[in-house]
Amino acid sequence: MNIKSKTNVVSWSFISIAVLMICVFYFYPMVQALILSFKSGTGTNLNFVGIDNYQRLLTDTTFLAALKNTFLYLIIQVPIMIILAMFISVLLNDKNLKLKGFFRTAIFLPAVTSLVAYSVIFKYLFGADGLINTALMNLHLITTPIQWITDPFWAKITIIIAITWRWTGYNMIFYLSALQNIDNSIYEAARIDGASSSRQFFSITVPLLKPIILFTSITSTIGTLQLFDEVMNITKGGPGNATMTLSQYIYNLSFKYTPDFGYAATVSYAIVILIVIFSILQFKLAGDKNG
Amino acid sequence: MKKMMALLLASMMLLAACSSGNSGKTDGNGGTTGGDKGNEATKVTVWAWDANFNVKAMNLAKEAYAKDHSDVNVEIVENAQNDIVQRLNTGLSSGTTKGLPNIVLIEDYRAQSFMQAYPDAFYPITKNFKASDFAEYKLGPTSVNGENYGLPFDSGVAGVYVRTDYLEQAGYKVEDLQDITWNDYIEIGKKVKETTGKDWISLDPNDMGIIRMMIQSAGSWYLTADGKSADLAGNVALKEAFEVYKNMMDANIVKIHSDWSQYVANYNNGSVASVPTGNWFTASITAAEDQKGKWAIVPFPKLAGNAKSVHASNLGGSSWYVLNVDGKEKAAEFLGATFGSNVDLYQKLITDVGAIGTYKPAAEGEAYKAPNEFFGGQNIVSDFSKWTAEIPNVNYGMHTYAVEDIIVVEMQNYLNGKSIDQVLTDAQKQADAQIK
Numbered sequence: 001m002n003i004k005s006k007t008n009v010v011s012w013s014f015i016s017i018a019v020l021m022i023c024v025f026y027f028y029p030m031v032q033a034l035i036l037s038f039k040s041g042t043g044t045n046l047n048f049v050g051i052d053n054y055q056r057l058l059t060d061t062t063f064l065a066a067l068k069n070t071f072l073y074l075i076i077q078v079p080i081m082i083i084l085a086m087f088i089s090v091l092l093n094d095k096n097l098k099l100k101g102f103f104r105t106a107i108f109l110p111a112v113t114s115l116v117a118y119s120v121i122f123k124y125l126f127g128a129d130g131l132i133n134t135a136l137m138n139l140h141l142i143t144t145p146i147q148w149i150t151d152p153f154w155a156k157i158t159i160i161i162a163i164t165w166r167w168t169g170y171n172m173i174f175y176l177s178a179l180q181n182i183d184n185s186i187y188e189a190a191r192i193d194g195a196s197s198s199r200q201f202f203s204i205t206v207p208l209l210k211p212i213i214l215f216t217s218i219t220s221t222i223g224t225l226q227l228f229d230e231v232m233n234i235t236k237g238g239p240g241n242a243t244m245t246l247s248q249y250i251y252n253l254s255f256k257y258t259p260d261f262g263y264a265a266t267v268s269y270a271i272v273i274l275i276v277i278f279s280i281l282q283f284k285l286a287g288d289k290n291g
Numbered sequence: 292m293k294k295m296m297a298l299l300l301a302s303m304m305l306l307a308a309c310s311s312g313n314s315g316k317t318d319g320n321g322g323t324t325g326g327d328k329g330n331e332a333t334k335v336t337v338w339a340w341d342a343n344f345n346v347k348a349m350n351l352a353k354e355a356y357a358k359d360h361s362d363v364n365v366e367i368v369e370n371a372q373n374d375i376v377q378r379l380n381t382g383l384s385s386g387t388t389k390g391l392p393n394i395v396l397i398e399d400y401r402a403q404s405f406m407q408a409y410p411d412a413f414y415p416i417t418k419n420f421k422a423s424d425f426a427e428y429k430l431g432p433t434s435v436n437g438e439n440y441g442l443p444f445d446s447g448v449a450g451v452y453v454r455t456d457y458l459e460q461a462g463y464k465v466e467d468l469q470d471i472t473w474n475d476y477i478e479i480g481k482k483v484k485e486t487t488g489k490d491w492i493s494l495d496p497n498d499m500g501i502i503r504m505m506i507q508s509a510g511s512w513y514l515t516a517d518g519k520s521a522d523l524a525g526n527v528a529l530k531e532a533f534e535v536y537k538n539m540m541d542a543n544i545v546k547i548h549s550d551w552s553q554y555v556a557n558y559n560n561g562s563v564a565s566v567p568t569g570n571w572f573t574a575s576i577t578a579a580e581d582q583k584g585k586w587a588i589v590p591f592p593k594l595a596g597n598a599k600s601v602h603a604s605n606l607g608g609s610s611w612y613v614l615n616v617d618g619k620e621k622a623a624e625f626l627g628a629t630f631g632s633n634v635d636l637y638q639k640l641i642t643d644v645g646a647i648g649t650y651k652p653a654a655e656g657e658a659y660k661a662p663n664e665f666f667g668g669q670n671i672v673s674d675f676s677k678w679t680a681e682i683p684n685v686n687y688g689m690h691t692y693a694v695e696d697i698i699v700v701e702m703q704n705y706l707n708g709k710s711i712d713q714v715l716t717d718a719q720k721q722a723d724a725q726i727k
Contacts, residue, residue: 040727042689043408044384061721062696127553149549150496152703235549238497240700255377257693258404261384 037269039262046262053266063267066244069156070225073245077160078220082213085168089175090205104176111170119233122162123149126234152242155235159243162230167223171216178212179205214286221278225271246271332364333621336392340372344571345396345609347644348444352629355636360628363621368392376401383409391614393622397441398609399432403518404689405612406435413440413612414619420631426649428684433610440612442626443649447569447608448679449504450588451476452576454489455667457564461486465587470602472595473505473535480544480565489564491544493557499698500606501567503691505532508604509597510683513698513722518688521722523698524715531594533702533711540706567591569606570675574645577665584667590678603681608649647675690726697721 039046040053057063092103110118125131126148133145148158182205190200206213228247231237237244237252246267253264339345346369353365370378375395382391383405397405406413415438422430425443433441455465461483468479480491494501506512511528514521523529539545546563548554557563559579566572576586590602611630613622629636630648637653640646653659654676662668701718705711 042404043380044386045408045410056724059724062700062725065700123550127549128547129553147547150547236497238549238699240496240703241696242703252696255373255380257696258408258689259380259384 033265037265042258065241066246066249074224085171089172093179108169110166115229119230123234126158155243335365335622337367337394338392339396348646383412388616393618400687400691402432414615416623419623419627428682429649432687441610443610446647446649446679447605448675449591449604449606452566454564455587456585457487468589471592473592474595476592484544490546493546493563502532504604509600512685513694514688518686524719603678605682
């Protein structure tokens with residue numbers, strides 16, 4: 001008993017440092033933010049307003065527009081990116097492929113660029129007189145320049161193209177490493193049984209990649225809900241609020257308008273709640289208790 | 292069970308640590324503010340944006356002051372405007388003034404928002420300069436309850452920069468544009484587009500600067516006169532401004548840009564013929580030296596249907612504020628002795644920086660009367676000063692940018708066919724929910 005409790009104390013004291021750090025730098029601010037989300041006012045003049053902020057969320061057209069945009073990015077961009085990442089990783093995993101290292105690096109490279117830097121470059125590429133428009137015009141695919149950044153529809157497309165470019169390579173790496181862990185003998189057996197390669201893909205590769213699919217879709221979902229840099233730098237949320245995201249709205253509430261940190265905290269809690277809901281949903285859909 | 296206990300213990304320790312940390316901070320607040328105490332040379336830190344304009348102007352003030360005040364060491368730090376806003380907000384709301392400057396430049400549209408959100412953070416400088424020497428319209432945004440907190444700096448007085456060569460091709464002279472309404476402006480634009488193929492104006496759908504200028508020319512704003520609530524539904528000036536904006540779009544004379552560099556490029560490469568904007572745009576126009584002699588500046592157009600509308604308005608412009616931290620007295624003295632009273636400094640601001648101040652006595656100086664060769668010998672500074680005196684004084688209130696974002700969205704709806712009254716009513720509803 002004595003020895004046991006002693007080891008317990010020693011082991012707990014090791015853990016306590018990490019626990020303390022997490023409490024100080026994660027849980028304490030989280031609790032503070034939760035308290036803040038029940039206050040409202042300008043700058044430092046904050047007063048408790050009960051659930052007023054949460055009621056305001058439901059009628060706030062900017063918040064609802066931002067929510068709608070975020071969902072649109074989520075529903076369209078995440079599946080495209082996941083499928084693309086999986087497809088590319090399967091191609092790159094081909095034993096007969098030459099210059100494998102080169103292709104892998106090239107596709108992963110966007111993931112190491114700074115978010116702001118690539119956003120600025122995209123803004124210029126997709127500008128009214130930008131490279132993309134010039135190229136399309138010279139190829140006679142379009143007659144008038146597409147307003148990639150200032151048209152509500154095309155601005156969304158631009159953002160989706162940008163984040164897909166930036167994050168596909170990143171997700172591909174996870175699939176690639178998972179693919180390399182799949183025993184080749186399984187494919188060999190399938191081939192002997194006469195399974196076509198598409199059959200192999202859907203009946204072997206996809207099921208075995210399931211944990212990774214789950215992981216990448218959850219991280220991508222969270223990433224999309226927190227989307228900020230690209231929108232801030234490429235379209236500033238515009239035109240109007242056609243590309244506004246929740247994170248950018250939080251920024252505007254805190255720094256662009258007369259600061260209302262209380263309501264901004266409420267919006268950030270809305271994101272937290274959404275992330276929790278989506279993660280649970282995805283676990284359930286994946287249907288695997290072990291994840 | 293044990294685990295739970297340990298966790299509880301840990302979190303309790305943590306809470307204790309946090310709360311004691313908090314009280315320590317408030318205690319030390321008074322003593323730990325910026326500025327070197329007891330030092331022979333007092334350091335005055337200044338934050339400003341735009342190296343070629345505000346920072347350069349501040350440097351001139353620093354030089355002028357250093358001649359007979361060796362005990363004050365002015366340090367100017369350049370930051371982007373967004374960064375300054377963000378740092379002030381985080382600094383002031385955290386309650387610690389450590390790391391904040393003594394003097395900061397704040398845009399007039401935002402000034403009330405800062406002063407009212409952080410009531411004790413700024414130092415009144417009423418006694419350091421004579422407010423009546425400055426343009427009337429600058430005093431509203433820079434003061435609260437009769438106390439002046441900001442020393443008015445540059446004028447955002449607006450005019451229309453026009454390409455005279457394109458105008459001539461379309462059969463117009465600069466004289467024809469001296470007393471026009473927005474409807475005339477659009478008609479001329481159509482003619483220019485027809486004959487030269489050049490667009491008439493470049494607009495960013497996310498920036499309603501042109502709407503703000505139009506309504507201020509009629510003495511109106513997004514907010515009511517007390518600056519507290521939105522004034523959108525039933526605002527006749529705003530309604531007309533919306534209609535003018537739509538007419539411009541429909542007339543096919545607008546080139547769309549989405550950021551500052553595209554905006555400037557549209558003018559520098561000669562693809563757009565006129566710019567209604569603030570006088571600080573002069574530097575960007577004159578950057579295209581091959582266009583020397585091809586530009587002129589004409590008075591801001593009036594709103595045709597609004598009797599109160601005049602040929603003068605404002606866009607942007609900012610003022611210097613002293614933060615309530617150690618060294619505030621020195622900082623206030625410095626501002627008073629330079630931007631607050633130094634006529635020679637204002638002449639230098641014109642010649643070296645191209646910055647037009649709002650200090651009335653300065654207008655008597657030589658630099659204000661010199662013709663500008665780039666604008667075909669037009670005496671642009673004296674024209675701008677004349678218009679500055681006519682700018683209607685409006686209260687920018689605390690929420691200009693919050694309302695602007697609502698206006699931007701509703702403008703898109705209006706352009707897509709929603710009725711103007713519905714647009715303004717909806718905007719009013721949203722603004723009321725947001726501003727409390």
